[in-house]
Structures are given as structure tokens and as C-alpha cells.
Amino acid sequence: MGKRYYCDYCDKSFPDNIQNRKKHMSGVQHERQVKTHYFAFKDPEEILEEELKKRPCRILHQNGYCSFHPVCRFSHLTPQWEQELRKKISLKYQRQEAAVQAQTTPKVEVNPTLEGWMAKQASDQRQNSSTNSDQAHSSHTNTAPTNLFKMPAEICERTDLPPSVIPPSLDALVRAETLDWG
Numbered sequence: 001m002g003k004r005y006y007c008d009y010c011d012k013s014f015p016d017n018i019q020n021r022k023k024h025m026s027g028v029q030h031e032r033q034v035k036t037h038y039f040a041f042k043d044p045e046e047i048l049e050e051e052l053k054k055r056p057c058r059i060l061h062q063n064g065y066c067s068f069h070p071v072c073r074f075s076h077l078t079p080q081w082e083q084e085l086r087k088k089i090s091l092k093y094q095r096q097e098a099a100v101q102a103q104t105t106p107k108v109e110v111n112p113t114l115e116g117w118m119a120k121q122a123s124d125q126r127q128n129s130s131t132n133s134d135q136a137h138s139s140h141t142n143t144a145p146t147n148l149f150k151m152p153a154e155i156c157e158r159t160d161l162p163p164s165v166i167p168p169s170l171d172a173l174v175r176a177e178t179l180d181w182g
């Protein structure tokens with residue numbers, strides 16, 4: 001038994017040789033299967049435009065069914081299908097708009113600089129002190145940087161932590177003796 005050619009579009013196989021392949025690829029059935037396959041990836045705007053240009057399919061109207069659906073030479077557009085397509089089109093434009101907005105307002109700074117970071121820290125501190133007007137006159141230590149590390153709550157609650165994991169208190173740091181390493 002020789003090799004067989006399998007056509008993915010038609011879910012069919014036949015003895016593989018050039019004549020058979022040519023005959024299959026030029027067949028109406030195969031062409032319809034390929035068109036139907038790519039129809040799923042077609043732009044809804046393009047589909048609507050093409051359907052509106054075609055003349056209505058008489059077979060579909062007479063029988064309520066046409067075997068060429070959805071790639072018939074004649075239009076299969078129904079009010080429901082048109083509504084569906086228009087919905088898809090407006091969704092597409094909404095997504096495009098959202099993508100453009102996401103590009104124009106980046107959340108992450110592309111090239112962060114130390115100057116930029118310091119400016120941001122300064123403006124954050126100003127915001128902090130302006131919200132607590134009664135603390136505005138107190139010393140700098142009250143306006144803590146906004147991105148200080150904080151222990152996760154679920155770790156703080158635990159009582160069985162080894163000493164190396166528990167963050168030192170400020171008091172302990174002040175009292176700590178300077179160790180000589182080496």
C-alpha cells in the first residue's frame with residue numbers, strides 16, 4: 001500500500017500522487033472547505049461589507065438552508081447575523097481604542113532615572129504632609145517613604161518564627177553592638 005495524502009480541511013485521505021492532489025485541490029468541495037475554515041478568522045467588518053454587496057441567496061430563502069453557508073456566492077445575511085456582525089465590529093473598535101490608550105499612558109516608566117525617582121519621592125512626601133496638616137511641622141522622620149518593606153500580615157501573626165526572620169525593632173538596631181567581621 002502506497003502513501004496516502006490527508007487533507008486537513010476536508011478530513012479526507014486518498015492515495016498520494018500529483019494527479020490526485022491536483023484533482024482534490026481544484027475540487028469545489030475542497031475549495032468550499034478551505035473557505036469555510038478561513039471564514040472563522042475573517043474580519044467581521046469585511047464579512048458585512050461583502051455580504052451587503054452580494055445579491056440575496058434564493059436557495060436559502062426558499063429552503064431555509066443553503067449548503068454553501070457561510071461562503072455562498074450569494075448573501076446569507078439575516079437581520080440577526082447583521083446584528084451579530086455589527087456587535088463584533090463595535091467590540092473590535094473598543095478593543096483597539098483601549099489598546100491605544102494603554103500605549104499612550106504607560107504604567108511602568110520605560111527609562112527610570114535616579115532624578116525621576118527622587119522627584120517622585122519628594123512629591124509623595126509633600127502629598128503626605130499636606131494631608132496631615134497637624135504633623136506638617138514635625139520632623140522629617142514622620143514622613144516615611146511610601147515603598148518601605150512591610151511584613152506580610154500572615155507572617156506577623158505567627159508566633160513560631162525563628163529569630164532570623166523577625167525584623168529587628170528600631171530600638172534593637174540602636175542598641176546593637178557593632179560587630180567586627182572576619
Ligand SMILES: [Zn+2]
Nearest residue numbers: 007009010030
Ligand atoms: Zn481538501
Ligand SMILES: [Zn+2]
Nearest residue numbers: 057066068072
Ligand atoms: Zn446560498
